[in-house]
Each structure stands twice: as structure tokens, then as C-alpha cells.
Amino acid sequence: xxxxxxxxxxxxxxxxxxxxxxxxxxxxxxxxxxxxxxxxxxxxxxxxxxxxxxxxxxxxxxxxxxxxxxxxxxxxxxxxxxxxxxxxxxxxxxxxxxxxxxxxxxxxxxxxxxxxxxxxxxxxxxxxxxxxxxxxxxxxxxxxxxxxxxxxxxxxxxxxxxxxxxxxxxxxxxxxxxxxxxxxxxxxxxxxxxxxxxxxxxxxxxxxxx
Amino acid sequence: xxxxxxxxxxxxxxxxxxxxxxxxxxxxxxxxxxxxxxxxxxxxxxxxxxxxxxxxxxxxxxxxxxxxxxxxxxxxxxxxxxxxxxxxxxxxxxxxx
Amino acid sequence: xxxxxxxxxxxxxxxxxxxxxxxxxxxxxxxxxxxxxxxxxxxxxxxxxxxxxxxxxxxxxxxxxxxxxxxxxxxxxxxxxxxxxxxxxxxxxxxxxxxxxxxxxxxxxxxxxxxxxxxxxxxxxxxxxxxxxxxxxxxxxxxxxxxxxxxxxxxxxxxxxxxxxxxxxxxxxxxxxxxxxxxxxxxxxxxxxxxxxxxxxxxxxxxxxxxxxxxxxxxxxxxxxxxxxxxxxxxxxxxxxxxxxxxxxxxxxxxxxxxxxxxxxxxxxxxxxxxxxxxxxxxxxxxxxxxxxxxxxxxxxxxxxxxxxxxxxxxxxxxxxxxxxxxxxxxxxxxxxxxxxxxxxxxxxxxxxxxxxxxxxxxxxxxxxxxxxxxxxxxxxxxxxxxxxxxxxxxxxxxxxxxxxxxxxxxxxxxxxxxxxxxxxxxxxxxxxxxxxxxxxxxxxxxxxxxxxxxxxxxxxxxxxxxxxxxxxxxxxxxxxxxxxxxxxxxxxxxxxxxxxxxxxxxxxxxxxxxxxxxxxxxxxxxxxxxxxxxxxxxxxxxxxxxxxxxxxxxxxxxxxxxxxxxxxxxxxxxxxxxxxxxxxxx
Numbered sequence: 063x064x065x066x067x068x069x070x071x072x073x074x075x076x077x078x079x080x081x082x083x084x085x086x087x088x089x090x091x092x093x094x095x096x097x098x099x100x101x102x103x104x105x106x107x108x109x110x111x112x113x114x115x116x117x118x119x120x121x122x123x124x125x126x127x128x129x130x131x132x133x134x135x136x137x138x139x140x141x142x143x144x145x146x147x148x149x150x151x152x153x154x155x156x157x158x159x160x161x162x163x164x165x166x167x168x169x170x171x172x173x174x175x176x177x178x179x180x181x182x183x184x185x186x187x188x189x190x191x192x193x194x195x196x197x198x199x200x201x202x203x204x205x206x207x208x209x210x211x212x213x214x215x216x217x218x219x220x221x222x223x224x225x226x227x228x229x230x231x232x233x234x235x236x237x238x239x240x241x242x243x244x245x246x247x248x249x250x251x252x253x254x255x256x257x258x259x260x261x262x263x264x265x266x267x268x269x270x271x272x
Numbered sequence: 273x274x275x276x277x278x279x280x281x282x283x284x285x286x287x288x289x290x291x292x293x294x295x296x297x298x299x300x301x302x303x304x305x306x307x308x309x310x311x312x313x314x315x316x317x318x319x320x321x322x323x324x325x326x327x328x329x330x331x332x333x334x335x336x337x338x339x340x341x342x343x344x345x346x347x348x349x350x351x352x353x354x355x356x357x358x359x360x361x362x363x364x365x366x367x368x369x
Numbered sequence: 370x371x372x373x374x375x376x377x378x379x380x381x382x383x384x385x386x387x388x389x390x391x392x393x394x395x396x397x398x399x400x401x402x403x404x405x406x407x408x409x410x411x412x413x414x415x416x417x418x419x420x421x422x423x424x425x426x427x428x429x430x431x432x433x434x435x436x437x438x439x440x441x442x443x444x445x446x447x448x449x450x451x452x453x454x455x456x457x458x459x460x461x462x463x464x465x466x467x468x469x470x471x472x473x474x475x476x477x478x479x480x481x482x483x484x485x486x487x488x489x490x491x492x493x494x495x496x497x498x499x500x501x502x503x504x505x506x507x508x509x510x511x512x513x514x515x516x517x518x519x520x521x522x523x524x525x526x527x528x529x530x531x532x533x534x535x536x537x538x539x540x541x542x543x544x545x546x547x548x549x550x551x552x553x554x555x556x557x558x559x560x561x562x563x564x565x566x567x568x569x570x571x572x573x574x575x576x577x578x579x580x581x582x583x584x585x586x587x588x589x590x591x592x593x594x595x596x597x598x599x600x601x602x603x604x605x606x607x608x609x610x611x612x613x614x615x616x617x618x619x620x621x622x623x624x625x626x627x628x629x630x631x632x633x634x635x636x637x638x639x640x641x642x643x644x645x646x647x648x649x650x651x652x653x654x655x656x657x658x659x660x661x662x663x664x665x666x667x668x669x670x671x672x673x674x675x676x677x678x679x680x681x682x683x684x685x686x687x688x689x690x691x692x693x694x695x696x697x698x699x700x701x702x703x704x705x706x707x708x709x710x711x712x713x714x715x716x717x718x719x720x721x722x723x724x725x726x727x728x729x730x731x732x733x734x735x736x737x738x739x740x741x742x743x744x745x746x747x748x749x750x751x752x753x754x755x756x757x758x759x760x761x762x763x764x765x766x767x768x769x770x771x772x773x774x775x776x777x778x779x780x781x782x783x784x785x786x787x788x789x790x791x792x793x794x795x796x797x798x799x800x801x802x803x804x805x806x807x808x809x810x811x812x813x814x815x816x817x818x819x820x821x822x823x824x825x826x827x828x829x830x831x832x833x834x835x836x837x838x839x840x841x842x843x844x845x846x847x848x849x850x851x852x853x854x855x856x857x858x859x860x861x862x863x864x865x866x867x868x869x870x871x872x873x874x875x876x877x878x879x880x881x882x883x884x885x886x887x888x889x890x891x892x893x894x895x896x897x898x899x900x901x902x903x904x905x906x907x908x909x910x911x912x913x914x915x916x917x918x919x920x921x922x923x924x925x926x927x928x929x930x931x932x933x934x935x936x937x938x939x940x941x942x943x944x945x946x947x948x949x950x951x952x953x954x955x956x
Contacts, residue, residue, distance in 0.1 A: 222613075
């Protein structure tokens with residue numbers, strides 16, 4: 063991976079960014095992810111400000127509130143923050159060549175990420191049982207202001223975020239397995255850094271909307 | 273090679289990852305508290321919450337993603353889409369102003 | 370150091386020959402093979418898009434009459450060869466979709482970004498060869514989904530390529546459900562393919578340039594492809610997000626874009642055009658870059674104002690993000706926004722004019738070589754200028770009230786997209802064919818093809834300006850239904866017949882293309898006596914491109930330099946203390 067300037071075939075390249083290709087590629091990819099989430103979050107903001115009535119948190123569903131459990135959501139966000147710190151600790155460990163801590167922190171990250179996905183699925187199932195769907199049945203539509211839009215934006219944004227976390231967890235498992243096989247060294251640990259960038263990016267979007 | 277020099281330059285001022293974690297956790301707690309207990313008007317609340325979220329995202333990008341220790345051109349590349357995102361959202365919001 | 374002499378020696382590192390056929394030609398990771406794969410695929414889609422256009426033109430020129438040979442069409446499309454109104458809507462939609470997403474954009478970006486970037490910057494391959502291969506195969510998959518959608522029950526998407534909601538979001542409105550959903554899925558796949566490509570191009574250009582190849586020594590074709598990749602990287606995800614929400618509206622009953630439940634139809638238009646306008650520049654910028662290279666070569670002069678060309682490209686790319694509202698002047702959006710979008714749109718005329726003047730400055734008093742690529746490049750400048758000027762009409766908020774949604778718009782888009790991009794693509798195909806396949810295309814037939822295409826092209830699209838000023842709406846099934854359009858029937862017929870001829874004169878091109886693959890004259894390394902790094906390697910370029918990394922000493926436009934006897938000076942040839950060094954072109 064330390065081949066920012068030496069390419070395959072021993073070709074020297076103009077140094078450019080002075081970061082290796084995979085890392086630069088990940089940053090470029092993340093730039094495009096920002097635009098993808100902009101379209102979803104932008105749609106939310108515009109729909110949200112375009113209407114007077116919007117479901118409020120902390121009030122029961124039938125009285126025009128949202129059925130979302132803020133406590134659970136906050137706890138989930140907290141887990142993502144924790145997984146961010148374990149991720150960066152794993153990276154810091156392998157920078158020192160510390161295999162033991164690399165494995166420990168990577169495993170912790172996988173665990174936290176997987177729990178996040180698990181809790182989100184449980185939360186979804188609870189919401190669906192309550193009748194809170196992306197498109198609202200008629201009985202709810204009569205009670206909850208803009209139930210349609212609220213449900214649609216909620217599920218779309220959290221769903222795509224969850225999908226990104228899930229993909230992150232899958233990649234992280236792969237990286238962890240490789241770490242347990244001794245695939246990363248003090249000199250060569252690009253994979254840990256690149257997956258870390260993706261992971262932190264996904265965490266950034268871990269905040270939810272009231 | 274480039275990466276190693278990158279890291280060495282960052283070595284001296286490696287951030288305290290746990291401290292940043294604490295700040296992030298506190299900010300999240302503040303968000304929840306505001307959502308529950310503050311009597312702020314809705315619009316103000318949303319702006320405050322967005323502000324806190326941006327603060328958190330900036331912390332993560334600067335320290336956990338090491339953007340603070342990267343070269344300027346990578347920082348430019350990483351932040352390039354943000355103005356576009358802001359333009360899109362602000363302009364479309366004007367529809368309802 | 371790969372001097373021209375070294376390039377002439379036989380290659381030793383040609384590992385490619387040892388690979389199996391499948392690894393070499395089907396699932397190849399070689400950027401040149403992938404570029405060629407894109408070329409064949411896109412030419413196929415270009416033909417499909419053209420065929421759909423012919424059916425549109427038949428219906429407009431000869432409304433309600435059976436198409437010759439149309440008896441083979443299924444009854445759901447054109448019973449007895451007579452185009453059904455529903456099928457007509459699908460034709461218009463799919464013609465635009467195929468041409469924009471599956472022909473012009475990948476012909477420029479898929480083919481030439483892949484083929485040219487590593488060769489022109491002196492890299493052995495792309496930064497991520499396997500992602501590159503994935504990008505191509507996802508593109509094929511997306512194209513197949515789009516093709517299949519033509520034949521599903523209910524027909525293909527019929528809400529226009531812009532898929533305006535709620536027309537596209539409610540199946541009952543167009544009578545199409547599966548077709549529209551397949552359209553969306555295909556666009557999502559296309560977005561994935563485009564994303565992989567963009568990540569690759571940007572990383573490669575930034576990180577893999579040969580020693581001495583500074584940013585301001587890059588050919589303008591590479592500059593334009595680089596900037597295009599950035600535009601695609603940031604624009605296509607917005608479309609992906611928007612079509613995903615549209616898919617939810619279609620299938621699971623959400624109402625993002627449906628007014629009944631608080632959704633916003635204008636939101637779709639904003640998101641779509643926030644993607645759509647940068648997309649317009651994705652379609653033209655690479656052609657501008659390619660034409661700049663070819664004009665300098667054909668004039669045997671350095672490009673006029675190299676740096677201003679680069680800055681103009683950047684300016685167009687940036688302004689492209691803040692003008693999308695000019696597509697929506699008639700949508701009922703905030704008038705304040707309308708006025709500001711008008712100003713920003715007009716501002717784009719400035720960098721565009723800089724480019725046109727620099728092209729003219731380049732050919733001014735040049736030692737003009739009218740080879741086929743040069744002819745096509747000159748046509749590009751002429752036709753792009755016409756298209757650009759008609760664009761200023763539309764940019765004006767008040768004029769647009771009159772010409773919005775008329776054939777004036779159709780004329781404009783075809784002047785920039787066909788007259789601009791497609792002539793640029795023809796120029797590129799003729800120009801880099803020898804480097805791709807090791808043989809030359811037939812020059813005489815190339816000129817015949819150019820002359821006929823140029824003539825019929827103008828006969829088809831210029832009268833459309835007049836139709837548009839006369840109030841002829843676009844996307845109508847039968848103009849004869851409107852009394853005020855009946856007087857245009859003769860002109861519509863004329864356009865249609867010219868269009869059929871335009872389609873027919875592409876046959877010499879295809880024959881030339883395929884005949885030359887096997888029987889064309891063997892190409893020398895540097896048939897056009899050009900300076901780019903790609904001409905220092907044998908034709909066709911070998912696997913791994915360069916035997917040793919080239920070192921770059923200057924920009925790519927040193928034609929007719931007083932320092933050398935020849936009228937060109939390749940980028941990788943050192944000058945020894947100013948003493949003229951003989952450089953040979955044809956070997």
C-alpha cells in the first residue's frame with residue numbers, strides 16, 4: 063500500500079495527492095455519498111419546512127406525535143459513537159504494530175455495529191406493529207398530521223443509513239478476519255484505514271431527526 | 273512511503289481519541305435533553321440540533337478521519353461536495369420562503 | 370526513459386498474450402480492452418436510440434400511416450405498423466434515455482476516459498482495474514434491463530426521460546408500471562457503474578501521472594474528462610436518491626412527489642435538474658476536450674490559450690451547479706429564483722465563448738490538415754456555437770415563456786448533443802481508431818460519411834428552430850390534430866425524410882468501422898504526427914502501455930516548434946540544449 067509513487071511494474075508516478083490510491087479512492091467515493099445523502103436529507107428538510115403540521119416527538123401517535131422511542135434512538139446513536147472510537151483505536155493500534163489491540167478493537171467495532179443494526183431492526187418491527195409504516199394506513203392518516211411524509215422520510219433516511227452500516231459491518235468482518243490471520247502490519251495496514259474512513263463517515267450520519 | 277510520512281507528521285500531535293468520544297457523547301446527551309425538555313420554538317430547536325450535529329460531524333471528520341492532519345488538497349477534495357449540498361437545500365427552501 | 374526509439378523496439382512484457390480468451394477480452398481488467406468493450410456496446414445502443422428516433426420521425430412526418438416494414442411490430446406497440454399513442458410516448462422517452470445514458474455519456478466517458486486517461490498521462494493502467502471491469506459489466510446489466518423494459522407488459526417508461534412526477538409516480542397516469550420501475554432500476558445500476566468509473570478516473574488522474582506530467586501539462590482531453598468525472602461523481606448520486614424515492618412512490622405507496630398527501634412535485638424537478646444540468650455538461654465537456662486536442666493537431670499549431678481553456682472548463686463545471694432552475698422557468702417556482710437562475714445561466718455564455726474563440730484562434734492561420742477527425746472537429750465548433758447561441762434564448766426567462774416545450778428546445782438540445790457531442794465522438798473514433806485497433810479507418814469513406822452526415826444533420830435539425838418558433842409543441846403524437854400546426858406538415862415530412870437519410874448514411878460509417886478492423890491499412894505508431902504519450906507506444910497499444918515510464922518534458926501542443934525540424938514535438942522527447950533533435954513520426 064505504500065505505493066503512492068511506485069506503481070505496479072516499478073513505474074514512478076507524479077506524486078499527486080501523496081496518499082495511496084485506495085485511500086484517495088475512498089475519499090472520492092465518500093464525496094459522492096455526501097451527495098446521495100444530500101438528496102435524501104434535502105428531500106426531508108424541504109418536505110418538513112413545506113408543511114405546517116408535522117408529527118411531534120414525545121407525544122403518543124394518536125395525539126399527533128411520533129411513535130419513535132427517542133431513548134432507544136439516542137442509545138443507538140451512542141453505540142455508533144462508541145464504535146467510532148473503537149475503530150480509531152484499532153487503527154492507532156496497528157500504527158504501532160500492536161496486533162492484540164487491533165484484533166480486540168476491530169472485534170468490538172463489529173460487535174457494536176452489528177448491535178446497532180440489530181436494534182434498528184427490532185425498532186422497525188415495533189413500529190410496524192404499531193401501524194407506523196412508510197405509507198400510513200387510513201386510520202393513522204386521519205389522526206397524525208402528515209403521517210405519510212413523516213413515515214416516508216423516516217424509513218427512507220434511516221433505512222439507507224442502516225443499509226450503509228450493514229455493508230460497513232460486512233466489510234468490517236472481512237477486515238477483522240484478515241486481522242486475525244495477521245494480514246496487517248505496522249507498515250502495511252491500508253485496509254484498516256480505508257474501512258475506518260467509511261465507518262466514520264457512516265457514523266456521521268448517525269444522528270436522527272426529531 | 274507517503275502514508276508513513278503522513279502518519280509520522282501526525283504522530284507528535286495524535287489526538288486523544290477518548291476525549292473526543294466523551295465530547296461526542298455529551299453533545300448527543302445535550303441533543304436528547306433539548307428535544308425533551310427545552311421549551312424552544314420548533315424552528316429554533318431544529319436549527320440548534322442541526323448545529324450540534326454539524327459540530328459532531330466536524331469533530332469526527334477532523335480527528336477520527338484524520339482530516340486535520342491531511343494535506344490541504346485532500347481537505348479540499350473531501351469538503352468539495354458540501355457547498356453544493358448547501359446550495360441545493362437552500363435554493364429549494366427558497367421555494368417556500 | 371521511453372524515447373521514440375525505445376518504443377519501436379519489440380515488446381517483452383506482453384503478458385496479455387498468455388491469458389485465456391475470457392480473461393483477455395470478456396472479463397478484462399485492461400483499461401484499453403474495457404474502453405473497446407464500451408465502444409462496441411455503446412455503438413449498439415446508439416443504433417437502438419437512432420431506430421427509436423426513426424419511428425418517432427415516421428409518426429410525425431406521416432401520422433397514422435403504417436411504417437414500411439412495420440408489420441413485424443407487436444400489436445401492443447404498433448398494430449399493422451401504425452404507432453399507437455402510448456407507444457409514441459414510450460418511443461420519445463426511450464430515445465432520450467438510450468441516447469443520453471447509454472450512448473453519448475458512456476461513449477465519451479466510458480470509452481475515452483478509459484482508453485485515453487492512462488495512455489495520455491503515462492500510467493500502466495487505471496488505479497482500480499477490477500472496479501473498472503465491474504463498472505463496465507454493471508453498465509451492460511443496466512442496459513439490458515433498459516432494453517428488456519421495452520418488451521414488458523404495459524410497455525416501456527412513457528413519462529419522458531425527465532420522468533416528471535407525479536406523471537411518472539402514478540402508474541395510472543401513463544398506463545405503465547413495470548416499464549417505469551425497470552427504468553428506475555436501470556438508472557440506479559447505471560449510477561453505480563458511473564460512480565465506479567468516476568472514482569477510478571479521478572484517482573488515476575490525481576495519483577498516477579508520469580513524472581513530469583504536471584496538471585498543466587495534461588492534454589485538454591484529460592482535463593475535460595477529469596472535470597467530467599467530478600461532475601458525474603457528485604451529480605449522479607442525487608439522481609439515484611431521487612429515483613429511489615420515485616420508486617417508493619410507485620411501489621410502496623409513499624408520497625414524496627405526490628401532492629395529495631403533502632408531497633412536492635417540484636421537489637422532483639429540483640432534484641432531477643440538480644443532477645440534470647451537470648449531466649448536460651457531462652455530455653459536452655469531454656467532446657470539447659477531445660476537439661481541442663484534434664484541432665491543435667489538425668492546425669499544426671499550439672492550442673490557443675491553453676490555461677484559459679482549462680479555467681473555462683472549470684468555470685463551466687462550477688456554474689453548471691447553479692443554473693438548474695432554468696429548466697423550470699415554467700414550473701411555477703419562486704420568481705426570485707427564476708431571475709437569479711437566468712443570470713447564472715447567462716454567465717455560462719462567457720466561459721463557453723472563451724472556448725469558441727480559443728478554438729478559432731487555434732485554427733486561425735494554421736497549416737490546416739483536413740483529415741476526417743479534423744473535419745468532424747470543425748463541425749463540432751460550428752454546430753456547438755449554433756446550439757450555444759440558441760441556448761441563450763432559452764436562458765432568458767421571458768423568451769422562454771414563448772419557446773418553452775416547443776421544437777426550439779428540441780433543436781437546441783440536438784445541436785449541442787448531436788452536433789456537438791456526437792461529432793466530437795466521431796472525431797475521436799476516427800482519431801484514436803489506429804491506437805485502439807492498429808489499423809486506419811478508410812479516409813475517403815470517412816470524408817463521405819462526414820459530408821453526408823453534416824448535410825442531413827442540418828437538414829433535420831435546423832428547420833426545428835422554425836417549427837418551435839411557430840409554436841410546435843414537443844412530444845405530441847399527431848401534430849395534425851391542431852389546426853395551427855397543419856401548415857407545418859410539409860416541413861415535418863421534410864425533416865422526417867432527412868432524418869431517415871441521416872440514419873441511412875451512418876451505414877458507410879459502420880461498414881468502414883468493421884471493414885477496417887480486419888482489412889484497414891496497418892497503422893504506424895503515430896499516424897497523425899501528434900505529441901501525446903499514447904502515440905509513443907505501438908499501435909495497437911500493448912498490455913501495460915509503456916515499457917518503461919515515460920518522462921514528460923512539456924505540454925501536449927508543441928506543434929511547429931522552431932526547436933525541431935519536424936512540425937511536432939512529443940511530450941516525452943528531451944531537447945538537448947536547444948539543438949534541434951530530429952524526431953521521426955511514421956515508422
